[in-house]
Amino acid sequence: MSGQLRFLLGYEQLVKNLLQSLPEDDAAAQAVGGDFEHFGVLEHALLRGEGLRDGSSILDVGCGSGRLATKLGRYPALRYLGLDVVPELLDYARRKVGRPDFHFEKVDAPKMPLSAPVLDFCVFFSVFTHILPEESYVYLEEAHRVLKPGGKVVFSFLEHASAASKPVFDANLKWVRERHVAGHLNTFLHRADLRVWAERIGFEVAALHLGESRFIEVDAECATPAVSEGLYALGQSVCVLRKRGG
Numbered sequence: 571m572s573g574q575l576r577f578l579l580g581y582e583q584l585v586k587n588l589l590q591s592l593p594e595d596d597a598a599a600q601a602v603g604g605d606f607e608h609f610g611v612l613e614h615a616l617l618r619g620e621g622l623r624d625g626s627s628i629l630d631v632g633c634g635s636g637r638l639a640t641k642l643g644r645y646p647a648l649r650y651l652g653l654d655v656v657p658e659l660l661d662y663a664r665r666k667v668g669r670p671d672f673h674f675e676k677v678d679a680p681k682m683p684l685s686a687p688v689l690d691f692c693v694f695f696s697v698f699t700h701i702l703p704e705e706s707y708v709y710l711e712e713a714h715r716v717l718k719p720g721g722k723v724v725f726s727f728l729e730h731a732s733a734a735s736k737p738v739f740d741a742n743l744k745w746v747r748e749r750h751v752a753g754h755l756n757t758f759l760h761r762a763d764l765r766v767w768a769e770r771i772g773f774e775v776a777a778l779h780l781g782e783s784r785f786i787e788v789d790a791e792c793a794t795p796a797v798s799e800g801l802y803a804l805g806q807s808v809c810v811l812r813k814r815g816g
């Protein structure tokens with residue numbers, strides 16, 4: 571096994587460690603990368619910009635502790651399913667969001683628990699950043715299977731073309747050189763490969779944004795006391811794919 575993989579922690583263990591050492595709210599926020607409110611607002615605003623409305627149906631893969639779901643709780647007719655590999659995060663999200671009609675389920679494999687193409691959105695925020703590219707590819711195939719024609723996949727990713735991704739690559743290099751820090755896997759994808767994947771699976775590439783690009787418009791509807799109206803960058807690059815045929 572490569573040096574880097576030998577020093578990796580799985581997400582389940584990472585969350586257990588955080589829960590043992592921090593109050594639950596802090597552990598739940600850190601498990602998804604921190605800044606719960608800020609990134610919740612940006613994810614919500616980004617999806618509104620892509621057409622998310624009350625009544626949309628959305629699958630949030632790697633939903634974590636509910637950073638996005640808490641912002642979507644305001645839409646009474648929205649259909650929401652969150653999937654994650656860590657049961658403690660799903661329990662936390664369920665409690666935090668407090669919507670009995672929002673569903674949260676554990677997954678053990680890149681398989682969507684849906685049998686028909688019923689979704690308007692399938693989103694992966696900061697998930698393809700932590701799994702192997704092959705698993706991301708299978709997730710995209712699954713997303714294609716369960717999206718309606720014209721439905722969208724939105725995912726964030728790390729790429730060398732983005733200056734915003736460089737600190738993460740530097741941290742990866744540090745692991746490899748020093749071989750003593752246990753963290754989780756940080757995976758880089760390449761936009762040229764994403765175009766090939768999209769074509770193979772049956773998507774068109776609707777948008778690709780660099781991590782530092784301030785393309786997310788937080789309007790009055792999405793702004794909160796902590797995150798004011800304006801244009802923001804996500805920090806990770808963003809890809810939007812549309813299922814052909816809509």
Ligand SMILES: C[S@@+](CC[C@H](N)C(=O)[O-])C[C@H]1O[C@@H](n2cnc3c(N)ncnc32)[C@H](O)[C@@H]1O
Nearest residue numbers: 581602603632633634637654655656695696697
């Ligand atoms: C950085 S967090 C992002 C959480 C959430 N999407 C957000 O933006 O707040 C990554 C999440 O992906 C989950 N995860 C890791 N591997 C996964 C997999 N193979 N399938 C689904 N979720 C996974 C982790 O448990 C964690 O909750």
